[in-house]
Amino acid sequence: MIICTVQNLKKMYGGNEILKNISFEIHEQDRIGIVGQNGSGKTTLFKLLSNLEHSDSGSIFIKKDAAIGYLAQLPDHDVHSTVYEVISATFQEIKEIEKKIEEVNLQLSDPSQGDRLDKNLNKLYKLQEQYENLGGYAIESKINGVLTGLGISHLTNHLFRQISGGEQTKVGLACLLLQEPELLLLDEPTNHLDIDTINWLENYLLKYKGAIVIISHDRYFLDKVTMKTIDFEEGECTVYHHSYSGFVKEKENNLLLEFEKYQEQQKKVRKIKESIKQLRDWGARSGNEKFFKRARSMEKALARIQNMKRPQLERKKAAFEFNVNKRSGQDVVVLEQVTKLIEDRLILENIDLQVRYGEKIALIGKNGSGKTTLINCLQNNDFDYGAVKLGSSVSIGYLSQKGLEAEANLTVLDIFRDNVPMEEGEARHHLVKFLFYGPSVYKKASDLSGGERTRLRLAQLVYEGFNFLILDEPTNHLDIDSREALEIALEEFEGTIMAVTHDRYFMNKLFERTIWLENGKVDSYTGNYDYALEKRISK
Secondary structure (H helix, E strand, O other), X not given: OEEEEEEEEEEEEOOEEEEEEEEEEEEOOOEEEEEEOOOOXXXXXXXXXXXXXXXXXXXXXXXXXXXXXXXXXOOOOOOOOEXXXXXXXXXHHHHHHHHHHHHHHHHHOOHXXXXXXXXXHHHHHHHHHHHHXXXXXXXXXXXXXXXXXXOOHHHOOOXXXXXXXXXXXXXXXXXXXXXXXXXXXXXXXXXXXXXXXXXXXXXXXXXXXXXXXXXXXXXXXXXXXXXEEXXXXXXXXXXXXXXXXXXXXXXXXXXXXXXXXXXXXXXXXXXXXXXXXXXXXXXXHHOOHHHHHHHHHHHHHXXXXXXXXXXXXXXXXXXXXXXXXXXXXXXXXXXXXXXXXXXXXXXXXXXXXXXXXXXXXXXXXXXXXXXXXXXXXXXXXXXXXXXXXXXXXXXXXXXXXXXXXXOOOOEHHHHHHHHOOOOXXXXXXXXXXXXXXXXXXXXXXXXXXXXXXXXXHHHHHHHHOOOEEEEEOOOOOOOHHHHHHHHHHHHHOOOEEEEEOOOHHHHHHHOOEEXXXXXXEEEEEOOOHXXXXXXXXXX
């Protein structure tokens, strides 16, 4: 059965057509991935589906009484609400019945209400039946299961307004999952989640009874969860009946076929144009009107030929090509029995680690396991105990989770040239490679999106010539095209890389060594993420 039909949807912002004639259907139990470059209209579509915004034209038909769940729709909460109260509000109807049951039970225990005994018993029976039908007896189990799965069960008594933005997003996701709407809209659901939590979410969504539509740049997640892909490009969309990997193959094949058709048509157009020119030459030499008449007839035929738009085999992608000014020694860094405490809490305990020249290492673990602490202390030699030995000629280039850290009023051009001294014209030429075109180089740091901040910091790193790159969540905020460009550049990088990441596709493609951090200890595996996971499971 169809839950939602979208027909010829159009939406403009500031004179730019974001969505053009978008049409597709969502069926019961569909698992759909929405992909496309940042700014291609994916989130706009979700706002239209959720009735948070209205289209300029076209229509959206939703099945009668079908509930739509979207994270941005979550209501504001009282400043004194705890996390548990915020989540419990999801079951408002059940909670109201609970209160009524309590009231009736009080009346039943009141001797003065004896003459109303039968009436109160009937009322209690009906309320309990309603409560059971609505799944009231399973609420606590459901809430605890989702809280544990999302790794936020320890936050239940915290005030919602006092927890971090990432934790608030997890609470919002918990509320959404517990509502169990017929159509679930998830916009980048794996942001702020560690690998264990992402695995839990994948399994939860695979068993979900309703339809799910997911905007995501997490290719591994899309492959695990989705069965259909809608590709957004230049305001239009194409539906593919495959998960992400299958979509990529089909799209490549389709583009090659379109390009072949385009080339054939262009050959035909060239031949007709040559014939027209020849007929006009013959007419001019002989003075015979017949040749001109035939030429005019062929011109009309040429005008009738539908000129295909040249298929774009390669989209513009950021050009990450890292330079290395000087090679490091064979030992890049050696940690010996290093320990780190934060506020008397043991974060890292007696860690031994050797990083050698040319290695590409993925550092993974749960949120809060100490990954960022480890790479920060490694750079600053800020451990409480143990020794850090940096190898000869090692120069460290660091990308933080925030991407770029700069004064709010500085422009893209200023920020880039602060680290990479060069003339303005040359700097603008280089920034184009990182998708900063024209006036966008004068954008202030305070106005940059997460993806732009990451691209700008990577632009600096490319030209600074470091031989040891330490990258903290480098694919965060990047769209799939930019992730692929980064993967190619890091694959060709002639130095050493250590990256903290939850991007399993990225890990599997690039890293031949995996370091797993858990309970303050590290386990090292000579292989990618899938290999390391298999070894851990078989322990």
